[in-house]
Amino acid sequence: MAEPYLKVSGLVKRFGPFTALGGVDLEVYPGEVHALLGDNGAGKSTLIKTLAGVHQPTEGQIYIEGKPVQFRSPRDASGAGIGTVYQDLALNQLMSVTRNFFMGRELKGPLGTLRMDEMNQIAHDEMLKIGIDFSDPTQAVGTMSGGQRQTLAIARAIYFGAKVLILDEPTSALGQKQQMGVLKTIKKVRARGDIAIIFITHNEIHSRLVGDRFTFLALGKVIGAGKAEDISDKEMRRLMSGGAEMGDLEQELSAI
Amino acid sequence: MADSSESDRLQKETGFQKLIRRPEIGAFIVMVIIIVALAIASDMKAFNALGLKNNIKIISQYGIIAIGAALLMIAGEFDLSIGSMIGFAGMSMALMLKWGLPFGLGEATPFTAFFITLIMTLSIGYIIGTIVVRSGLSSFIVTLGFLFFLRGVTEVAFRLINQSTQVSGLPDYKEESWFANILGGEVFGWFYDAWYWIGTKVSSGIDMNADMSRAERIELIEYLGLLNINRRMEQWVTGFDARFMWFIVIAVVAYFILSRTQIGNWIYATGDNKEAARANGVPVNRVKIGLFMCTAFCATMFAACQVFDTNTSDAAKGNLMELFAIAIAVVGGTLMTGGFGSVLGVVFGAITVGLVANAVFFIPAIDGAWFRVFLGAILLAAVFANERIRKRITGGI
Ligand SMILES: Nc1ncnc2c1ncn2[C@@H]1O[C@H](COP(=O)(O)OP(=O)(O)O)[C@@H](O)[C@H]1O
Numbered sequence A: 001m002a003e004p005y006l007k008v009s010g011l012v013k014r015f016g017p018f019t020a021l022g023g024v025d026l027e028v029y030p031g032e033v034h035a036l037l038g039d040n041g042a043g044k045s046t047l048i049k050t051l052a053g054v055h056q057p058t059e060g061q062i063y064i065e066g067k068p069v070q071f072r073s074p075r076d077a078s079g080a081g082i083g084t085v086y087q088d089l090a091l092n093q094l095m096s097v098t099r100n101f102f103m104g105r106e107l108k109g110p111l112g113t114l115r116m117d118e119m120n121q122i123a124h125d126e127m128l129k130i131g132i133d134f135s136d137p138t139q140a141v142g143t144m145s146g147g148q149r150q151t152l153a154i155a156r157a158i159y160f161g162a163k164v165l166i167l168d169e170p171t172s173a174l175g176q177k178q179q180m181g182v183l184k185t186i187k188k189v190r191a192r193g194d195i196a197i198i199f200i201t202h203n204e205i206h207s208r209l210v211g212d213r214f215t216f217l218a219l220g221k222v223i224g225a226g227k228a229e230d231i232s233d234k235e236m237r238r239l240m241s242g243g244a245e246m247g248d249l250e251q252e253l254s255a256i
Numbered sequence B: 001m002a003d004s005s006e007s008d009r010l011q012k013e014t015g016f017q018k019l020i021r022r023p024e025i026g027a028f029i030v031m032v033i034i035i036v037a038l039a040i041a042s043d044m045k046a047f048n049a050l051g052l053k054n055n056i057k058i059i060s061q062y063g064i065i066a067i068g069a070a071l072l073m074i075a076g077e078f079d080l081s082i083g084s085m086i087g088f089a090g091m092s093m094a095l096m097l098k099w100g101l102p103f104g105l106g107e108a109t110p111f112t113a114f115f116i117t118l119i120m121t122l123s124i125g126y127i128i129g130t131i132v133v134r135s136g137l138s139s140f141i142v143t144l145g146f147l148f149f150l151r152g153v154t155e156v157a158f159r160l161i162n163q164s165t166q167v168s169g170l171p172d173y174k175e176e177s178w179f180a181n182i183l184g185g186e187v188f189g190w191f192y193d194a195w196y197w198i199g200t201k202v203s204s205g206i207d208m209n210a211d212m213s214r215a216e217r218i219e220l221i222e223y224l225g226l227l228n229i230n231r232r233m234e235q236w237v238t239g240f241d242a243r244f245m246w247f248i249v250i251a252v253v254a255y256f257i258l259s260r261t262q263i264g265n266w267i268y269a270t271g272d273n274k275e276a277a278r279a280n281g282v283p284v285n286r287v288k289i290g291l292f293m294c295t296a297f298c299a300t301m302f303a304a305c306q307v308f309d310t311n312t313s314d315a316a317k318g319n320l321m322e323l324f325a326i327a328i329a330v331v332g333g334t335l336m337t338g339g340f341g342s343v344l345g346v347v348f349g350a351i352t353v354g355l356v357a358n359a360v361f362f363i364p365a366i367d368g369a370w371f372r373v374f375l376g377a378i379l380l381a382a383v384f385a386n387e388r389i390r391k392r393i394t395g396g397i
């Protein structure tokens, strides 16, 4: 089997006395969508923030292509090919598409000037590659739909060298039609074959539609993991609800 | 495909829609109205040779500090210490010029007085910025502290070193020192020379006649004023104040940086959504600290032009200027919440507010306090207009 691009073993993250992650293992492979599932507060965001260099792990180790790495800042992580698309997308609404696309990594000419025409062209082309033809990249991001913003953030991460693309609940704040748009985008990125995708979601159907591999988190621990074809719908539903049996839940509810 | 219909919808934005979305459009319209109204109400006196010079003087003063304030506001912070910084810088230069350099380093020249002051003010700007980014406190409260602190230091220094809170009667440095002259002297003399030259052509044959009535005389003098000719038929005004040149320099550099460079992109990004900017590798803290130093620089230029123009300084200089600077930035289309604004808009705002501040000199019938009534009203109107623009961009309208 191919080597995982990113591997996490025994990751522990404590915030003071609170253990947000209690020893998490994870492997992600290029060309695969790895769905990370779990209830609110399970630690999904904490896990990816640790991978993205926002938090430092309390214990445990992250490996990139088998080599142990340490991320002291988000810059370290993006340098190692980890591209994160946060829930809030890290976009600035009042700024243009191009200015957002290159935010912090602008193409400079003499005197620190922006190579604006070139940047407009690249922003347009990169977004077209994964699904939207946004004809005017000088428009403010505030005028874009939620799905288009996702695409922008994803295109940006890929253009700047992401080998692992982390998507934190990309579909949760969108309408039906736009959710499908984002899933299509995910499929397009997957089809390139060289990028590993970590797809965080609440949504069972979405993860079924695009996921190749699943990891279920509950209360900071992995309660189940495996390939999509090895996990039945029933098992999936059990793990999604934090490991409780449907029967238990029914009982709990009927006791009220 | 699903998304193409949506981008098609966005493509329909016309040139006109783009125009009304620009931050400076409101300021531009107000400015044009004020210019026309003032020209009519003052019977063109506001724009005769001396009127223009005096108007440009106050516009430049406002403009210099408002541009600094606006850049900082675009990055999401305020500086209430601008006015006190002006007082501090003026005090520092005037005291050095009068009493010599500190630590017994001997006589001060305009050059050394200016640069030592600039080093101090930039350091204070650096300290203010560092406190704001490190503490995470609102810049409003941190700079309010410095408003009092610097004004107090200024007064104390005046009393300790100079016994009085005022320095006057300094030698006219701009006579000998080129450096003092580029700060406090005159610039663009060619403009007024050309004006006078054209004036002599237009007015050739006209003469002040002994048997003219008083009313005729006044009318003639007013007419000659528009031709840059004084009542002795000589050239009346010889140039603009040097601060006009500094206003232009600061405006052009600020415009270039803000709209054309990487740093400009960082300034917008920092003010719009700090966390988003940081997540993308924008050095948010350095941007903010740099801009606090920038407002300190603008305040220092304001003070230097004043000191070398008038050869005086006192402890009350620059009072309330921070509020004018912020008001002008807002009138110029800068968003209070950051992330949006333009240097061009601030220039329009400075022209508008400067003209209205001076209007009382050209229209004696009006009470000078109307200026503040007007400023308050357009400030509120601008805040609402800016908010509308913001909502339109972020899809609220
Ligand atoms: N910076 C932090 N400091 C303290 N506790 C935190 C911090 N970040 C997250 N947590 C806690 O960690 C737990 C997991 O949160 P999170 O990773 O956001 O969950 P999820 O994204 O799965 O909903 C939550 O109980 C949250 O309150």
Ligand SMILES: [Mg+2]
Binding pocket: A044, A045
């Ligand atoms: Mg979360």
